[in-house]
Amino acid sequence: MADGAGSGRSRLSALPNDLLRHIVTFLPVTEAARAATIARGWRHLWRSYPLVLKDADIPERARDAAIPRVLADHPGHFRAVILYDCRLASLDRELPAWPRVLVDKRTEKLVLAYRWFVDQPNPARLLPADILRCDSLQELTLDYWTFPSGAEVVLPRLRILAMVRIGISEQELESLIAASPVLESLRLTLNSPKHVRLRSQSLQCALVGLSRVEEFTVVDTPLLQRLYLFLPPTGVVGFRIACAPNLRVLGYLDTRAHKLQIGNSVIGSDTMVNASTVVRSVKILALTVNFGVFGEVKMLASFLRCFPNVDTLHIESAPHDPSVTADEPSGEHHARFWQEISPICCLRSHVKKMVIHDFRGDRNEFEFVKFIAMNAQELQSLLLVSHEGILSSADKVNEIKDELQFLQFPTDISAVLHVSPKAGTGLRLEKASNLTIDDPFEC
Known part of the structure; x- marks a missing residue:
């Protein structure tokens, strides 16, 4: 590290302090501290740069002692403190x-x-x-805590909030969001409230796991652009859109699990579309449906009528459950439904891109694809993403490709079968929370 003149000075140490400080901010806390002990000119830097502390950078056996010491010794400020293994007992002690x-x-x-x-x-x-x-917080992630009842909340700079497995009341959750006036991104996963009402004048993106929710309402979110629903419930959950005038991306709506309400109207399989039952702002829509269940197929058509201006449509083909579908109408019945159904506005006049995920090549799936081929006047791209179960069956893949060749589209396109593994939940949520990614449902 010494220069050619033999001065003994570290080439790094000869750099301006501002640049050295910038370099140190990218080092794990243990490496930054080690650099400070080795290079004399660096000793003041560790104490003067904003702390970035990640417990993953510290050997597990040393965390109980190291983390409290770093927090106490560093004169700060703290840019980031990331404790995925928060050892409460050692911190308190x-x-x-x-x-x-x-x-x-x-x-x-x-x-x-x-x-x-x-x-x-x-x-x-x-x-x-x-x-x-902590009124300096801009990002806050909490996992597996109980919310302190009656606590004062002052989070004037908070832009990103993620809450996972939090014991919190409905009223406390509403108050927490209300006390975050510049909140832009919200993630709620496996928390305790059964009823969630989303009300925020600043929120742009919300990721909501509905597995424990019985009723979810978008009450008043004028800036909300993206609503990503995951972890579907085991039963039926009421999902209501009251006021979200800028909602552009929505999914996954589940034809089985979500009882959709727009304004004051509950959407059923025979609901007639009118001005009060449509959301015109949505451009990218994702739906989940079991094509083997005729009731879900009818609900799919009703859901599509509620979003007349969709130009990108994702359909996730849900796994077939023999115990549910045993008494369902035959494939011929499904084919007749798609042949006789009245036009669906978004499919006929707006959808340019469609992706069917977890495609298995079942008869009822193909009846829907045939309907799309006959009716989607503006379609420019149809991608069928195969279910992982057929990845090992070359015969099944070839059978699907052969059947796709017989489809005739009104536009000069052909259906494309995409054979690849499905992305993990973590990656999908990361994409969904990134507003620079236009379509979070894309493969």
């Missing part, structure tokens, strides 16, 4: 005032998660109330 330290050091990004295993007892971990008064 070694640094009882750690929540106040995070506030005083002007923490900007905070992740407090608990590495919980199914076979462990379910501990009641109360979130320190000071965290909710």
Whole structure:
């Protein structure tokens, strides 16, 4: 590291302090501290640069001692404190005032998660109330905590909020969102409220896991552009859109699990479309349907009528359940339905791109594809993404390709079969929360 003149000075140390400080911010905390002990000119840098502390950068056996010491010793401010294995007992023991330290050091990004295993007892971990008064926070991720009842919430700079497995009441959740006046992105996963009402004047993107929710309402979100629904419920959940005038991306709506309500109208399989039952702003729509269940097929048509201006449509073909479909009408009945159905506005006049995910090549799936081929006047692209179950069957893949060759489209296109594994849930959620990605449902 010494230069050619033999001065003994580190070439890195000869760089301007501002540049050195920038370099240090990209080092794991252990490497930054090590650099400070090795190079004399770097000793002041570790204490002067904004702290980025990630527990994953510290050997697990050393975390109980190292994390409280780093939090206490660094004069801060804290750019990011990311604890995916938040060891509450050691923090409380070694640094009882750690929540106040995070506030005083002007923490900007905070992740407090608990590495919980199914076979462990379910501990009641109360979130320190000071965290909710950290007015410097811009990003906050909480995983597996109980919300402190009656806590004052002051989060004037918070732009991104993710809550996973949080014990919180409906009213506390509403108050938390209301106390975050510049909140842009919200993720709710496996939290306790059965009824969720979304009301925010700043929110642009919401990712909501509905597995524990019985009723979800978009009450008043004038800037909301994207609503991504995941973790479908085991039963039926009421899903209502009251006021979301700029909603552009919506999915996955489930024909089996979601009881859709637009304004004051509940959408049924025979609902007649009118001005009060449509959402004209949605351009990218994703739906889940079991093509083997005739009731879901009829509901698919009703859902599509509610979004007349969709130009990109994703359909996820849900797994067939023999116990449900045993008494369903035959494939001929489904074919007759698609032949006799009245025109669907978005399919006839707007949809330019369509993707059918988890395509298995079943008869009822093909009846829908034939309907699309006959009626989608503006279609420019039809992609069928195969289900993982047929990846190992070359015969099945060839059979699907052969049948696709007989389809005739009104535009000069052909259906394309895409054979590839499905992306994991983590990657899909990461894409969904990134507003620079235009279509979060794209393969």
